[in-house]
Amino acid sequence: MKRTRSKATRSKRASSTQRASGVASAEGIVAQARSFARILDLLAHGAVPMLFVLFVWLWHPFHDVFEFDPDEGNNVIKALMLAKGHGLYTETWSDQPPVFTYMLRAWFALTDWTVLRGRLLVLLCSGVLLWALYQTVRLSWGHVAALVSAFVLVTSYRYLALSVGVMLALPTLMFAMLSIYALARFQRKPHAVWMAASGAFLTLSLFTKMLTLPIAPLIFLAVVYAGWTKRGDAPRKAHWLQPVPWWCGGALAAGVVVILVAVPLNEFMQFIR
Numbered sequence: 001m002k003r004t005r006s007k008a009t010r011s012k013r014a015s016s017t018q019r020a021s022g023v024a025s026a027e028g029i030v031a032q033a034r035s036f037a038r039i040l041d042l043l044a045h046g047a048v049p050m051l052f053v054l055f056v057w058l059w060h061p062f063h064d065v066f067e068f069d070p071d072e073g074n075n076v077i078k079a080l081m082l083a084k085g086h087g088l089y090t091e092t093w094s095d096q097p098p099v100f101t102y103m104l105r106a107w108f109a110l111t112d113w114t115v116l117r118g119r120l121l122v123l124l125c126s127g128v129l130l131w132a133l134y135q136t137v138r139l140s141w142g143h144v145a146a147l148v149s150a151f152v153l154v155t156s157y158r159y160l161a162l163s164v165g166v167m168l169a170l171p172t173l174m175f176a177m178l179s180i181y182a183l184a185r186f187q188r189k190p191h192a193v194w195m196a197a198s199g200a201f202l203t204l205s206l207f208t209k210m211l212t213l214p215i216a217p218l219i220f221l222a223v224v225y226a227g228w229t230k231r232g233d234a235p236r237k238a239h240w241l242q243p244v245p246w247w248c249g250g251a252l253a254a255g256v257v258v259i260l261v262a263v264p265l266n267e268f269m270q271f272i273r
Contacts, residue, residue, distance in 0.1 A: 048134050048150045049127040056126075062119055062164035072166040076118055079104035089267040097207040097271075098262035100168050118166040125174045126163035130154070132177040136184045168209040175205035176212040176219075183222055186243070187229070195223065195243045196250030203254035223247045 056062075067073065078101045081092045088094050088101060104118055111117040130150055138146040153159060162169050182198035202219055205212045227243040263271045 045135065045138075046131065048147065049131040052130055052150075052154060053123055053127040056123055056160065056163060057120070060160060060164055063116060068161060068165040069167060071168070072115065072118075075100065075104060075166050075168070076115060079108060079118075080113065083108065087264060088262060089270045090264050096168060096209060097258075099204055099208040099258060100171050102262055103171065104166070115166060119164050122166055122170050123163055125171045126159075129170065129174040129177050132174070132181040136177070136181045139184045139188055169211060172205045172208040172211050175201045175208060176215065179205065179219060180222075183219070183226060186226055190226075190243075192243075192246045195226075195246035196253075198223070199247040199249065199251030200254035203251045203258070207255070207258045220247075 062068075078088065078092055078094055082088060082101055082105050086092045088098050094101065104121065107121045108117060111120075130153065133153055134146045134150050137149045179198045179201035182194045182201060186194035186198070198219070202212070202216060206216065223243055224241070227241055259268075
């Protein structure tokens with residue numbers, strides 16, 4: 001009887017051990033699958049802009065194009081004059097806001113002074129724009145809709161040409177799209193940082209080129225709407241406009257920094273003109 005009981009006990013222990021090991025292995029497989037899914041998700045977030053930049057750099061014949069537009073030469077020369085100590089709006093005339101000129105100057109300082117390197121900077125801006133569009137659409141409608149949106153943008157009229165020219169359109173659109181993306185992130189996770197970032201990015205867009213001025217009121221209405229949709233219970237309903245000062249504060253702070261750094265106060269009226 002004792003031997004029979006000991007055998008039964010050992011068999012029960014063995015079966016329980018096998019079940020525990022089976023559960024542990026199943027949990028390990030599930031954990032690995034989740035980790036793999038996270039990696040795929042992260043790759044999906046950045047794959048589209050990275051593939052776009054790589055494809056354009058390797059395939060588009062912009063390396064051999066002398067000039068897409070006279071503005072390319074103007075922008076490169078302004079950055080070069082700035083690097084040589086000739087300030088914007090004082091010794092160097094400019095009919096555009098200063099952000100892109102300072103971006104070019106900093107970029108050329110890190111690389112070298114060739115038009116091709118300037119075109120690479122704009123191509124990277126195009127990649128960031130594509131990433132911000134993808135993420136904004138993904139947050140609301142998922143990866144498939146984001147992929148379709150990215151495809152529509154890339155195949156739109158003159159997008160490829162603008163992505164490889166040392167001109168202001170793509171950088172200013174990049175900052176505007178980052179402003180919209182920050183609003184989308186606020187919708188998912190309300191935080192003052194996202195609202196302030198949205199305002200700051202819109203200011204940088206306007207201080208790159210006034211091309212995005214018509215959409216500024218629409219973004220502001222989106223800020224008000226975001227505050228309204230995120231209003232809380234009855235005692236907090238009076239605070240539903242809180243995102244507005246956050247957004248305005250970010251926009252104002254970015255504007256003050258750009259003006260203090262890039263616009264001489266004694267030449268401010270030339271900048272306004």
